[in-house]
Amino acid sequence: MRKVRSAVIGLGFIGIAHIEAIRRLGYVDVVALCTTSRSREKAEKLFVDSYYSDYKEMLNREELDFVHICTPNASHYPIASYALEKGVNVILEKPMTLTVEEGEKLAGTAEERGLVAAVNFHNRFYPATHHLREKIRKDDLGRIISVSGCYVQDWLLYRTDYSWRLLSDISGATRAVADIGSHWVDLAEYTTGLKVSEVMADFQTVYEKRKKPLGESQSFSRKKSETYEEISINTEDIASILFRFDNGATGCCFISQMFAGKKNRIQLMVGGTESSAEWNMENQEELILGFRDRGNEVLTKDARLMAGETEALIGYPAGHPEGFPDAFKQCFNQVYQRFLDPDSPVCYADFTDGLRGMRICEAIHNSAVEHRFVKVEDL
Numbered sequence: 001m002r003k004v005r006s007a008v009i010g011l012g013f014i015g016i017a018h019i020e021a022i023r024r025l026g027y028v029d030v031v032a033l034c035t036t037s038r039s040r041e042k043a044e045k046l047f048v049d050s051y052y053s054d055y056k057e058m059l060n061r062e063e064l065d066f067v068h069i070c071t072p073n074a075s076h077y078p079i080a081s082y083a084l085e086k087g088v089n090v091i092l093e094k095p096m097t098l099t100v101e102e103g104e105k106l107a108g109t110a111e112e113r114g115l116v117a118a119v120n121f122h123n124r125f126y127p128a129t130h131h132l133r134e135k136i137r138k139d140d141l142g143r144i145i146s147v148s149g150c151y152v153q154d155w156l157l158y159r160t161d162y163s164w165r166l167l168s169d170i171s172g173a174t175r176a177v178a179d180i181g182s183h184w185v186d187l188a189e190y191t192t193g194l195k196v197s198e199v200m201a202d203f204q205t206v207y208e209k210r211k212k213p214l215g216e217s218q219s220f221s222r223k224k225s226e227t228y229e230e231i232s233i234n235t236e237d238i239a240s241i242l243f244r245f246d247n248g249a250t251g252c253c254f255i256s257q258m259f260a261g262k263k264n265r266i267q268l269m270v271g272g273t274e275s276s277a278e279w280n281m282e283n284q285e286e287l288i289l290g291f292r293d294r295g296n297e298v299l300t301k302d303a304r305l306m307a308g309e310t311e312a313l314i315g316y317p318a319g320h321p322e323g324f325p326d327a328f329k330q331c332f333n334q335v336y337q338r339f340l341d342p343d344s345p346v347c348y349a350d351f352t353d354g355l356r357g358m359r360i361c362e363a364i365h366n367s368a369v370e371h372r373f374v375k376v377e378d379l
């Protein structure tokens with residue numbers, strides 16, 4: 001049986017994580033990569049045979065089943081459109097696109113062409129979050145009455161911290177919300193099965209001007225520049241958001257990329273009429289179950305205790321931690337399985353889910369601008 005042929009576009013922080021996760025599957029080859037700078041050097045380092053700096057050239061020349069798009073947000077739409085038009089299946093990084101209109105076009109093209117099209121909302125693939133979804137589906141928590149939490153990081157704390165994410169023409173109208181809030185919203189809807197119906201948001205931009213280092217920079221790089229230029233900032237560092245869900249549940253989420261000491265804390269707290277559950281990415285193997293009349297429980301990853309659909313997402317025995325790279329592997333495995341067998345059960349985010357995320361981010365942005373609750377349009 002021939003292996004699936006894939007290419008990765010954009011070889012910064014997350015593109016390299018994609019290559020590593022793809023290779024762990026065993027039945028998919030990374031046959032080419034494309035990245036705008038030092039593509040040959042990166043291909044040699046990663047042992048990828050073909051390398052390009054122009055994605056069109058790569059898609060015209062290579063025979064590909066899949067492309068992984070790991071470039072800054074503004075290029076998601078043109079690259080994914082080109083790939084889909086060429087009949088290539090797509091795994092796209094989040095947020096799906098820069099605008100809702102672009103997301104609609106991409107979702108339409110993927111549907112018309114009957115191609116597999118996924119957005120990498122990998123938080124769905126931790127055994128604990130997946131198990132939480134199963135518990136909620138079985139009504140273990142009772143009726144869901146609240147969904148709250150946060151997503152906080154500190155990598156943009158200083159005025160000299162820089163990434164393309166600070167530029168709204170590359171990142172989109174929202175920054176912290178699109179970059180990390182989109183993960184929280186997808187996880188909240190995915191685990192609870194509820195839909196966000198209305199949002200009310202308050203944004204804060206801490207520094208109206210920041211210092212951009214001169215020269216090339218990569219996301220989360222430790223390299224510091226000696227020379228800077230001043231740039232104006234028109235996107236939020238911090239967002240506080242109220243949510244109303246379609247079953248009447250309410251909740252709030254605090255999003256910040258300037259919260260010292262919190263590296264990548266995505267926390268989800270779901271309250272039901274019978275019990276509650278809490279998950280935090282920084283202890284991603286644990287699901288905390290809360291009770292009123294008996295002791296709380298901490299359920300750690302264990303295939304024997306997470307029987308059902310979650311079992312398939314567990315690669316190693318209990319006591320052998322699985323985390324961020326494993327969630328990528330499990331997500332990609334399901335996407336590729338769907339390509340090989342259209343009837344295989346999947347729970348990855350497809351382009352319809354990605355588009356929904358874009359609509360919610362847009363509603364959050366409009367709410368912050370208009371200082372009022374904004375309804376999320378149904379798909």
Ligand SMILES: NC(=O)c1ccc[n+]([C@@H]2O[C@H](COP(=O)([O-])OP(=O)(O)OC[C@H]3O[C@@H](n4cnc5c(N)ncnc54)[C@H](O)[C@@H]3O)[C@@H](O)[C@H]2O)c1
Nearest residue numbers: 010011012013014034035036037070071072073093094219
């Ligand atoms: N799912 C996640 O948890 C997660 C985490 C980090 C980043 N992301 C997403 O991944 C994407 C990339 O983020 P990053 O942190 O890796 O950025 P990065 O700046 O580290 O890397 C981007 C890479 O894309 C290349 N590039 C830019 N434009 C290109 C083009 N037109 N053609 C080919 N290559 C191009 C750059 O040279 C660079 O190597 C973003 O959309 C981001 O939101 C997702």
